[in-house]
Amino acid sequence: MTEHQYEFDRAIAIDEGGRGRLHDGWDINGNANGGYLLAVAGNGLRAVAGRPDPISVTAHYLAPGKPGDVVVDARSVKQGKRFATVTGALTSGDRTLLQLVGTFGDLSASAGAGAEYMAGGPPVLPPIEQCIPRRSDGPFPVPFMDRLDVHLRSSDVGFISGVKSGVAETAGYLSFADGRPVDTLALLLVADAFPPAVFNLELDAGWVPTVELTVHVRAIPAAGPLRCVFRTRFVSGSMFEEDGEVWDSDGTLVALSRQLALLPR
């Protein structure tokens, strides 16, 4: 493997045999963050696809990830003119952590192409200095948060102080702590990097495992902090969706995400 300047690149490195390693420090209370797992798996899938950008990637989460060796077992299903589609799994020993399908392409080719229709824009956020830095300590340890610079809108952090907003929405800014630019692969991490929006509801929602996470990458992010918002509209049958929007510093929509997650029954 090549030397990498940034810790994210070291932590998602996959060799030509699909071998990699879940690094320590990307976890929440001992379990690897779901976005980190998606980025590791996505890095392996992308190599097999042979295209630079994830366009749509879906992972089903089957077992928690712990630091140690992993393999991305990926197979190309279609190599088309515009896109390549890959199926695969992220495994640790004989355990499948994630089962995936993904389509990859080259977003530099479609930048600014075609008609635009935007029924909405970036989340309205106060200046970053007026937001609350998300820390790795708190109700339970989130070492993962030391990898990122996440600044949350102050109305969305009541779950830390105990005064919850009652609205399932979390918004704020995101960058890598070590200054690594956020590229399209890193958007897979970003899609699961914020505290769950349901933390702002009066629910018993400490542990909300992801069943499935899909990320659509729509554009290559410009440099600078991303503006992100995650919303849950419907909690029912002990399940909920969480929809994310990720906008770059130029106000371009760069990713949409949706996950299905579980509440304790």
Next chain:
Amino acid sequence: MTEHQYEFDRAIAIDEGGRGRLHDGWDINGNANGGYLLAVAGNGLRAVAGRPDPISVTAHYLAPGKPGDVVVDARSVKQGKRFATVTGALTSGDRTLLQLVGTFGDLSASAGAGAEYMAGGPPVLPPIEQCIPRRSDGPFPVPFMDRLDVHLRSSDVGFISGVKSGVAETAGYLSFADGRPVDTLALLLVADAFPPAVFNLELDAGWVPTVELTVHVRAIPAAGPLRCVFRTRFVSGSMFEEDGEVWDSDGTLVALSRQLALLPR
């Protein structure tokens, strides 16, 4: 294969070897409807999962479906206590039409379980008699529409008369034409059964192929017409998402869908 009372069941039948047949009449201008393809594939995946209800199913669309023999090649990845996860493909000869991953479970076990939070409700629709029946003729032939009873809100059908609303939203009622109850498997069909919401925009959007479609099934539908709404918020880089909500006649949210689709470049 067993005799089936309803045409949908005949059209999605899969034998123990995973063999089935794409039936004529479920197409749009000669290509099988994407929701129909998802239902056929989902029926094969569900058999391998051994659970009654799709929970989250994702398909990547790689080639159009034509009437004829198909195979659902599915493999169980995890059989858990609550869910089973399956990976697979829908193939026709040596062509992969859909590549899929899906998680299945038993929704009768979680009905009404846990906390509820609903930031929204069913789409507001006029009585069904005041809606416009979607017909199989029009700008181009949609034989698929003879299989269903779709009644659209009159403000959403301007794309037929040429006076477009300018809002990427389509809402209406849906039932099977032959009275088959809509079960959780049929919700996979429903997720792609409406005219694209972008038809209501001033775009050159006659042929908008699906790249990827994910359906979350949240509850078992009660009898009676479903209320559906499909919305596109962001068209950019010649791609757009379409988000669907499906509600049953009791006002229960039964499915959420999201697809990534392409505009002509």
